[in-house]
Every structure is written in C-alpha cells, then in structure tokens.
Amino acid sequence: MIDKRVESAAEALADIRDGSTVMVGGFGEAGSPIELIHALIDTGATNLTIISNNCGSGEVGLAALLKAGRVSKVICSFPRTANSTVFPELYRSGRTALELVPQGTLAERIRAGGAGIPAFYTPTAVGTPLGDGKECREFDGRSYVLEYGLRANVTLIKGRRADSHGNVVFNKTARNFSPIMAMAGETTIVQVEQVVEPGSIDPEVVVTPGIFVDRIVTVMSPAHESALIAAGATYP
C-alpha cells in the first residue's frame, strides 16, 4: 500500500551520490527546506550541482552546504543576497561555477524538464549577455533564444502539509519553485509540518499531486533561515 513517509531526513537522503544534480526549492528563505539541506550536508555527498533560485544567506541551509565545499556548480538566478558571503568567496576563487539564468527562464526550464519538453524558445535575455551565444530564431518577426529543460537526480522541497500519497499543499509565497522542481526530480523529497490521511486534502486544492513525490519527511517546526541567522547559528 502507498505510504511515502520515511522516518527521518537522514533516511530520505541516504542514497544520494557524489556528483548528483540537486534541485532545492525556495525563494530567499520562503520555502527553503533547511532541514533537508542539513541532512544533505550530513551525508557527505560532494561535487554536487545545485539548481536553486538563490544561494542562501549566513552559514545555514544552502550557504552551509556551499561553505562545506560540496557544490561544484550552481544554476541560479540571484546568487547575491544581503547576508551572503559564502557564495561570493567560492565564486571569486573559482571553486564553485555559476550558470546564471533569468528567473523566468529558470522556472520554465525546470517545468519543461518535468513535463518532457527537451527545449523551448523564449524572448527573455535576447540581446543581452545572458542570451549571447545561444541559438536564436525568429517567430513572427521577433527573436527568441532556445533554452533546454532541466532535470535533477534529487529534488528537495518544503511543503506545509501532505497526505501519505504525497499530495502537497504549500504556505503562501513559499510555494515558488517547489511544485515545478517536484516534477523535475527523479527522486523528490518533501519536508512537511504535518502528514495526513489520504482524503484529508480536498482534491480540488492539491497543488503538487502525489505522483511527483517519492519521500515525505515530517519536520513539525521547520526553522526559518532569518531566525537562525539572527541567532548566529551555523551548520553543522
């Protein structure tokens, strides 16, 4: 019978391998699956490619993963934030590569990957340095660049509530990249505050259907990045 709950974040991440591509949900701290990221650090997996909108702040969550030297490349739209010092150092020293992607193109590439679309054309970045060198084509007299779908070996996201089939609902703007990253991960792991019985979530309001979710970890009171940073926390 279907029950995607696992005992712990450690168990959910136990089979991750060096060199994996990992999508991480969140926009700033909203939706950032900090407990799953910390469990990823604990696995020791390294040489990771991280696909995420940002690169974290302070020395927790994504920034802690970066600081631990586990990330060889980030694919990201906005790696620079007010409290970020970790990524700039790694980037300047050449230890972490950056593929900078406009936010909407990043979102669409992730959705395409999850939807079986290998490539699509978009007007975004045409005539800019981020469009330079890309395959270009006109449709109806306007120029577009060709962009490719993105997939990941593992996706880590944070929801508010799930049923044991993996149907997930989110909290406000914490939804952001999570539903599309869930579609694009070979293995999608979601942390939620509460797991309920199938049927407890109205089928009309499910945001991420269970087919996109492989493992569910309960984190009853997830940490917020800003609170951790204010408290001077670091990880590990």
Add this chain to the structure above:
Amino acid sequence: MIDKRVESAAEALADIRDGSTVMVGGFGEAGSPIELIHALIDTGATNLTIISNNCGSGEVGLAALLKAGRVSKVICSFPRTANSTVFPELYRSGRTALELVPQGTLAERIRAGGAGIPAFYTPTAVGTPLGDGKECREFDGRSYVLEYGLRANVTLIKGRRADSHGNVVFNKTARNFSPIMAMAGETTIVQVEQVVEPGSIDPEVVVTPGIFVDRIVTVMSPAHESALIAAGATYP
C-alpha cells in the same frame, strides 16, 4: 474599481468579430460553457476557428455552432463522439477544415501561447502521420517535433465560482482545458454559477488567477449537454 461582471452572455460576446479564433473549454460535456456558446451563436459571428478538445454532441453547444455553419476550421484532438453527426457531415463535405492535434500537444500549445513561448519540442507524434512533415530535431539521441504556441482572440470557459476580480475555481474534471485557455485568450470570458466578493476564495486554492479573466457571466444553473440531448434539445 475592479469588477469584471457583465450583465449577460450577450453583452460579454457583443464585440466578437467574424474570422475570430475562439478557444472553448471542456472535455466532452465536462466544463463545456454551453450558455456562452449559445450566446456566440446568437451574435451571428461566422468564419470562426474553434480550438477545443471535442466538437460537441447532438445539436446543442459546440455542435449547434458547427451546424449553424459558423465554423470554418477546428483545431481539436477528438472530433468524433458517440452522438456527433454534425461535425462528420461538415468534415466530409469539406465545409469545415480540421487540424487534428494530439491531446497533450494541444494542451501544451495552448499553455505555450498563454505563457509567451512561441514554440517547443515534444516527442509526441514522432514517427506517425501527425508528426509527418513537421520540423524534427534530436536531443540526447531522441527525436522530437517542433510545435507552435496557440492563442485566441476570445476564450470561452466555464467555472464553478469566481470573485469579481476574476479568480476562478472549477468543478472536478470540468477544469480540463479551461485554466490554460484562460491564459491564451486575448479576451477571456468565464461563466460561473456564483460570483463572490474578493477575499471569499482562499488565495491558496485559486486555480485561475484574475489576471487571466476579462469578463464574468453568471449562469446560476448551467445546462449539461447530455441532459439537453436526452431532452431532444436543439439550438437555436
């Protein structure tokens, strides 16, 4: 102030022009906006291109629009249904052209049109008559065909409930094509059973955000195609 309600379906459709491309929501009778289609018939607009998954049954709704001779072309995945006699006659006599599109490609083309994506690659229909003659390209050793986004001058859909800003929720599998067609219509008209105040629909459960909706028509007790056909109804 924002209030997208109009008095009647007739008012909502008053400015439609001959030669328009019209997307019509629904899969079979589920989600078919029959009252809006009948109002479209009343306008007398002709030489229409209809984008819809099916071509209607009996002599009501889409089938009635076809029978009235208003449709020069349909873009559709499944024009043949148990009770359909209207479309087969028009098709065989050459009075209505058919562009047959696989259902998933139809859906993705509509979404692309609404999302500003002019074209994308898909594996569907490769090596079949519906892929023949299309531009083909390999990605990672697999073949894909290029498909183009679809847009419409007018979209007609049926929701269950809307607020006056145009946020819409749907009923079960009546959702089908409506949310993506709402995105792809220059003017999107929705019929709903009930219009409520902004704030009455939880922002977490809105399916079609108001930005995609232009006009709202209240149809408190919408007809179901199967019931009309069982009653021997025709339109007009």
Add this chain to the structure above:
Amino acid sequence: MSDAPSNVGWTREDMARRVAQDIPDGSYVNLGIGIPELVARFVPQGRELVYHTENGLLGMGPSPESDDGDPELINAGKRHVTANPGASFFHQSDSFAMIRGGHLDLCVLGALQVAQNGDLANWSTGEPDAIPAVGGAMDLVAGVKAIYVITQHTTKTGEPKLVESCTYPLTGARVVNRVYTDLAVIDVTPEGFRLVELNPGIDLDFVQNRTGAQLLPTPESTLST
C-alpha cells in the same frame, strides 16, 4: 483464418485480471478506453494502484453505483467515475506533463495492430472517409514508462493484430513492451515477439497460426518447472 472457437482462450475479464497481476504495488497507471478499463476491477489483494485519467484526475475510482454521477466527474472515455481518497484534480497541461514527463509507470491500451518491433496502431484505420480522432494516445505512448497492450489476438474477421509491420497509421513507433491477448502473453523484444505465457489448452502452433509475425519461444530459463 477463422475466429478462435468461442470455448478457447481467455475472456476479456481473464485478460484484464492477467494484466493486473503484473502491475506492482504503488504504480501510477493510465488505462485506455475499452478492455483496458476492466483492469481496474482486478487489483490483486494487498496492492494499491493509482489510476490516472488524462482529462485531469489522479486517483480515479470506479464508476458510481447508480448512473446519476456528476457529469463533470468523468474519465477519458467520458464515463462517470469517482475520486478515491488521495485524489487530485488538475488541468490538461499538468495532466500531460505527468504523461510526457515520464511520471506514469504504466499505460494499458487497446490496439488495432502491434508490430514485432513495438510499433502500435490504435487510433485510425486510415480509411478515407473516417473522421480522424486521436485524443491522448500518442502522448501516452511517447511518455509513459511502459506500454502494455490488451487486445483480442485477431480481429473479428480473424485477421492477425500482431503483425510484422503495421499497415494502419501509427500511434507511436517502437513503444509497446508487452501484449496480452485472449490466447497468450507476448513480450516485444529486440528480436521480435517472444512468448511469455500460453493460454493452457492452446498450443504454440495455434497461436502462431493466428499471428502475423514469428513468435519466438519462451526462453527455457523463464519456464516454470
């Protein structure tokens, strides 16, 4: 070639039950219109399957007891259905993202013809006066991880449906993994059709005579002893 005698071969229900035996617990499954729909009746004890219907429902349940179901809760065959606990509704683009993106484990489809290289024809006989209609079949065969076909071994007039190459327009090229007929279960392998299981009481020659391509025997290693 004539019809198989009516007392020979599996019934439609037998065929559907046989397919259901091969579906692992927890699978996400799309069932085509017709005989494939019957598969949902035979989920083996102790397994839970999630049925997808491409018009926008995951967790589809059986048709309602009475015929007064919600006309807006239907399956791809436009029949009234129900939604199981754990179901979700979504729009067409999301539904076909599940299909095209490789998220469904299995699709069970009917067929007009299956070729020994896995080509499937199931949407059109290509007759000039036919009204073409395709629905989601081409998306399903392009995207779902495994494609099973469930079909009578021959047409009503006794023509083989398993053939060297399809004469009807294709739904997809090299897509079918396995075929369940009233006479046998047959895998599509790189070498061609290979017998997996024969209906008891029918011999290989009987099936071969009704098949339009060579049937390779079951490898000895997989024969039950």
Add this chain to the structure above:
Amino acid sequence: MSDAPSNVGWTREDMARRVAQDIPDGSYVNLGIGIPELVARFVPQGRELVYHTENGLLGMGPSPESDDGDPELINAGKRHVTANPGASFFHQSDSFAMIRGGHLDLCVLGALQVAQNGDLANWSTGEPDAIPAVGGAMDLVAGVKAIYVITQHTTKTGEPKLVESCTYPLTGARVVNRVYTDLAVIDVTPEGFRLVELNPGIDLDFVQNRTGAQLLPTPESTLST
C-alpha cells in the same frame, strides 16, 4: 557635472506619486525593487490596482504594520508583505507565464542606464569581480506590455543615466517606454528621448546638461495651455 542641488528636483516620493498618476484603474502592475516599491503608496483615489510579485503572488498588499510578518509571505525584494482580498498564490512557472505571456500591463523598474532607443541596463555594472545576479528583470522587460523606469536623473557622482547607448550589460533591448526622474518625465520614442514634463522651476537646459543624449522638446500639441 555635479549633483543637482538638493533643493532642486522631485523627491523619491514625488517621483513615485507621479508614476502612480499614470497607471489606469484596474491595471496589473509589477514593481521592481527600490524606488519602484514606493509607487504602491500613491494609488490615486478611485482606482484599484493589482500588484504582482514574481515570486508568486498577485494582489500583493503593503508590508505588515509590525515586523513579525510571515517569513513565507514576501515580495521579490524578500520583504514581508501582505495579501489583499482577491489575491492568489501560484508557482514560479505560472508567475512567469503571466509575465512572459504579456498579461501584466505595466512594470516599473529602477535603472543603471537607459538608452535613447529604449535599451535598459539595470542588473550588472559588468565589473569583473561583481557577483552576477539577474532575478526576474530580463523576463519582465521581455514580457510586460509597458516598461516604465523610475530613477534619479544622474548617478551619485553626477554621471547621466539617460544615455545615447548603454555601456553596462543590457537587461533588454528597446524595452523602456517612459522614464520618470527627479527632474523630468521623458518618453522613449522612435526619434529618441522626448520630454513629456519638466519639473517646475527647472529649465530644459538644466536637464539637457545632465542627460547623455539629445532631449527632444515636448510636441506643442501636448503642451498644456
């Protein structure tokens, strides 16, 4: 060239108010980070605007009174905000479908440079040690129907921000429709920059001296009489 004297020119609030005057009732508007955010404070009486924030909210309201807002209800600048009645939450792909698909009426952005052909540079100074970061700016200028820029007329060191051609990396080519500065309102036209409105008490020469491209005069027909 030196800073405009501090007693000359509109304040940031004046500029934001001036932009707000030009936004029609019922518009769907995305406001960039910085001065553009101020525009939301000055919706003229009798109008209702719907603010979009690209991280996934339509119907964004002002920041909460106290600072204990939900850390998961934020805007694109990662500030706590609220949701107005009629709001909706959605994921990133849907949010950028709104943007790229041309559904937003207006986007108000800050700028490093605007060229007389409408080119905008607002994401990078291109310095070799800068950490590049782009966010949604390139999508916004590619997709939103009208792009307004709100910016000081010159940099802190007095360099013109309105130029013949941008020296910084572009956000988008030929995308800006109108520029609101502390000194003037200026349209980008096929002929180049054209003055729409001059801050009272400042003359054309004063603005022209602080502009890196020719400023065409207001057409007589549009001058108030």
